[in-house]
Amino acid sequence: xxxxxxxxxxxxxxxxxxxxxxxxxxxxxxxxxxxxxxxxxxxxxxxxxxxxxxxxxxxxxxxxxxxxxxxxxxxxxxxxxxxxxxxxxxxxxxxxxxxxxxxxxxxxxxxxxxxxxxxxxxxxxxxxxxxxxxxxxxxxxxxxxxxxxxxxxxxxxxxxxxxxxxxxxxxxxxxxxxxxxxxxxxxxxxxxxxxxxxxxxxxxxxxxxxxxxxxxxxxxxxxxxxxxxxxxxxxxxxxxxxxxxxxxxxxxxxxxxxxxxxxxxxxxxxxxxxxxxxxxxxxxxxxxxxxxxxxxxxxxxxxxxxxxxxxxxxxxxxxxxxxxxxxxxxxxxxxxxxxxxxxx
Amino acid sequence: xxxxxxxxxxxxxxxxxxxxxxxxxxxxxxxxxxxxxxxxxxxxxxxxxxxxxxxxxxxxxxxxxxxxxxxxxxxxxxxxxxxxxxxxxxxxxxxxxxxxxxxxxxxxxxxxxxxxxxxxxxxxxxxxxxxxxxxxxxxxxxxxxxxxxxxxxxxxxxxxxxxxxxxxxxxxxxxxxxxxxxxxxxxxxxxxxxxxxxxxxxxxxxxxxxxxxxxxxxxxxxxxxxxxxxxxxxxxxxxxxxxxxxxxxxxxxxxxxxxxxxxxxxxxxxxxxxxxxxxxxxxxxxxxxxxxxxxxxxxxxxxxxxxxxxxxxxxxxxxxxxxxxxxxxxxxxxxxxxxxxxxx
DNA sequence: ATAAAAAATGGTAGCGCTAACATTTTGTCA
DNA sequence: TGACAAAATGTTAGCGCTACCATTTTTTAT
Numbered sequence: 095x096x097x098x099x100x101x102x103x104x105x106x107x108x109x110x111x112x113x114x115x116x117x118x119x120x121x122x123x124x125x126x127x128x129x130x131x132x133x134x135x136x137x138x139x140x141x142x143x144x145x146x147x148x149x150x151x152x153x154x155x156x157x158x159x160x161x162x163x164x165x166x167x168x169x170x171x172x173x174x175x176x177x178x179x180x181x182x183x184x185x186x187x188x189x190x191x192x193x194x195x196x197x198x199x200x201x202x203x204x205x206x207x208x209x210x211x212x213x214x215x216x217x218x219x220x221x222x223x224x225x226x227x228x229x230x231x232x233x234x235x236x237x238x239x240x241x242x243x244x245x246x247x248x249x250x251x252x253x254x255x256x257x258x259x260x261x262x263x264x265x266x267x268x269x270x271x272x273x274x275x276x277x278x279x280x281x282x283x284x285x286x287x288x289x290x291x292x293x294x295x296x297x298x299x300x301x302x303x304x305x306x307x308x309x310x311x312x313x314x315x316x317x318x319x320x321x322x323x324x325x326x327x328x329x330x331x332x333x334x335x336x337x338x339x340x341x342x343x344x345x346x347x348x349x350x351x352x353x354x355x356x357x358x359x360x361x362x363x364x365x366x367x368x369x370x371x372x373x374x375x376x377x378x379x380x381x382x383x384x385x386x387x388x389x390x391x392x393x394x395x396x397x398x399x400x401x402x403x404x405x406x407x408x409x410x411x412x413x414x415x416x417x418x419x420x421x422x423x424x425x426x427x428x429x430x431x432x433x434x435x436x437x438x
Numbered sequence: 439x440x441x442x443x444x445x446x447x448x449x450x451x452x453x454x455x456x457x458x459x460x461x462x463x464x465x466x467x468x469x470x471x472x473x474x475x476x477x478x479x480x481x482x483x484x485x486x487x488x489x490x491x492x493x494x495x496x497x498x499x500x501x502x503x504x505x506x507x508x509x510x511x512x513x514x515x516x517x518x519x520x521x522x523x524x525x526x527x528x529x530x531x532x533x534x535x536x537x538x539x540x541x542x543x544x545x546x547x548x549x550x551x552x553x554x555x556x557x558x559x560x561x562x563x564x565x566x567x568x569x570x571x572x573x574x575x576x577x578x579x580x581x582x583x584x585x586x587x588x589x590x591x592x593x594x595x596x597x598x599x600x601x602x603x604x605x606x607x608x609x610x611x612x613x614x615x616x617x618x619x620x621x622x623x624x625x626x627x628x629x630x631x632x633x634x635x636x637x638x639x640x641x642x643x644x645x646x647x648x649x650x651x652x653x654x655x656x657x658x659x660x661x662x663x664x665x666x667x668x669x670x671x672x673x674x675x676x677x678x679x680x681x682x683x684x685x686x687x688x689x690x691x692x693x694x695x696x697x698x699x700x701x702x703x704x705x706x707x708x709x710x711x712x713x714x715x716x717x718x719x720x721x722x723x724x725x726x727x728x729x730x731x732x733x734x735x736x737x738x739x740x741x742x743x744x745x746x747x748x749x750x751x752x753x754x755x756x757x758x759x760x761x762x763x764x765x766x767x768x769x770x771x772x773x774x775x776x777x778x779x780x781x782x
Numbered sequence: 783a784t785a786a787a788a789a790a791t792g793g794t795a796g797c798g799c800t801a802a803c804a805t806t807t808t809g810t811c812a
Numbered sequence: 813t814g815a816c817a818a819a820a821t822g823t824t825a826g827c828g829c830t831a832c833c834a835t836t837t838t839t840t841a842t
Binding site for chain 1: 502552671674700
Binding site: 783784785786787788789790791792793794795796797798799800801802803804805806807808809810811812 | 814817822826829835839840
């Protein structure tokens with residue numbers, strides 16, 4: 095005799111056990127669980143009772159193999175620590191909670207190559223859907239995605255030619271608006287600091303440049319960047335660098351709020367008055383911006399909503415309900431606060 | 439004839455395709471991939487070539503069904519936005535990257551009930567391992583875990599009677615040490631603020647109490663807590679509350695760094711000098727603490743290491759290498775900074 | 783050279799579930 | 813009440829992979 099039972103000694107309850115106990119066929123159990131309308135009320139109740147008593151939980155692997163589909167939605171973000179993405183993730187998990195959908199999180203660490211590997215791995219698992227960040231995939235990743243047979247949502251940005259669905263906002267416009275705010279607040283020598291120049295950061299920088307040029311206040315010498323990842327400490331360093339290169343700079347638009355907070359700390363250490371001597375504006379509007387001393391102006395983005403909506407659009411599409419529009423622009427909102435209130 | 443092929447029109451490359459092309463049996467292909475030593479060098483090369491050419495990727499669902507095992511390691515954290523956990527996650531993903539192990543992240547949102555559901559769901563997927571936070575699971579969760587046939591790592595805390603492996607530190611001792619630091623810095627009326635009283639927060643509060651009592655400076659009236667989640671803004675509110683209830687408070691130990699930063703902002707808004715009028719100490723030592731004005735004292739914890747080590751221990755155990763000790767205490771380090779430097 | 787041992791490879795069955803079709807039961811209406 | 817449609821349930825086969833054992837090939841020892 096064979097002994098194929100080596101690993102299943104752990105008496106896992108299978109659909110066959112439930113079927114036997116309930117006196118029906120396995121197929122009926124399967125239907126009762128995944129398509130209850132197709133099973134009579136009486137049978138359904140009987141099956142539910144047995145399922146509860148035995149503690150039956152369907153094996154997702156077997157189900158995946160049989161159907162060629164999974165309940166897995168892959169989410170690929172560039173960073174799990176960055177506040178921006180963790181807010182998005184929170185939104186996603188919030189909506190996923192209690193639903194049938196399983197979130198599988200991948201961390202590309204801002205590397206298109208790692209992203210490519212993740213996409214490949216995820217796709218091999220027949221995901222129901224994929225959520226990924228931005229518009230700038232590698233050629234191979236794009237190819238994989240275009241021929242993937244699952245729904246895809248791009249988040250964080252809006253742009254033309256989505257793979258499928260898209261939700262985000264315009265980084266160019268957001269930082270252009272912040273720049274105009276600085277100009278209208280009376281600053282004439284604005285600088286820009288940025289770390290980790292991922293594509294979205296670059297577009298924010300481009301937005302600054304565009305708006306600053308238009309206002310006639312653009313000076314390349316007031317731009318300081320570094321490939322290092324953003325931290326508050328780095329904000330201190332970058333603004334120090336900026337001020338040593340261009341001491342007459344009268345405002346700093348920061349690529350994100352961590353840098354802005356660091357910039358504030360550093361300016362204060364140097365005895366510069368914010369906003370009188372120098373204005374500071376961040377990007378994303380993290381909660382802490384509003385309670386700093388002085389409160390820091392920023393560009394609010396809707397990260398939690400983005401996560402929620404991304405998953406909602408995706409799961410609805412999977413359920414056969416196409417979204418009204420495939421591209422959703424959540425916009426942004428400039429939040430003027432005292433850190434840029436030069437004229438009162 | 440049947441038409442069972444409806445969904446597999448997508449010409450997925452299977453192990454049979456590879457076997458045919460390589461002129462060997464499927465079994466040999468399987469072995470070549472998962473146990474290369476068992477296949478001759480020549481055959482292996484031939485198979486590898488075909489695998490590359492066809493772009494074959496094994497179907498994890500089929501593999502899971504056949505072996506009863508998966509490569510999935512479930513990670514359950516109470517929050518994906520909290521800096522503390524996102525650092526741990528980053529450590530985990532760092533180690534997982536490039537390995538065969540798939541991380542499946544669950545977010546219990548500080549709810550033992552949601553944790554229980556997650557554990558149940560995860561276990562139904564036959565994970566290779568589980569990483570979860572803390573010592574305080576529900577009875578049912580404990581039962582599930584004790585009878586689970588996968589390796590388990592508890593993170594964030596150390597305590598007796600682990601399910602399996604454990605890595606963390608003592609929150610009681612950490613905050614007791616911070617309290618002693620305050621006392622030795624000359625503060626005699628220390629208060630404590632905390633939000634979201636999860637079990638670890640409670641133990642930190644207990645540590646404060648223990649050390650404050652020992653030093654003869656404990657006063658219950660100087661403790662302010664709230665169930666709301668920690669934010670910088672909440673730090674402002676809590677310290678405001680503390681100061682209205684006990685205006686002569688001369689130091690605040692904060693349950694975490696967000697609160698500490700908020701406390702600093704609020705004290706400064708009120709014209710209190712830090713550290714002369716009031717000392718402020720945080721917990722976790724986020725990067726920004728060192729660059730605030732003044733720099734904020736905190737208790738450093740080793741979150742990234744905790745994530746890395748947790749996954750390392752787990753995967754080594756899965757590979758048959760038992761860790762030296764099942765419980766690893768990573769300790770903590772009090773970081774005295776100017777925010778508590780009352781005597782110079 | 784030959785037997786015995788070791789290494790490499792293959793054949794078969796089955797993991798747990800569900801698509802597709804087949805059959806039985808129930809409900810409806812003339 | 814019988815004929816027919818609709819609903820409920822059952823049967824069969826197979827998803828892609830790997831455990832187990834069987835067989836073949838290679839290596840080693842005598």
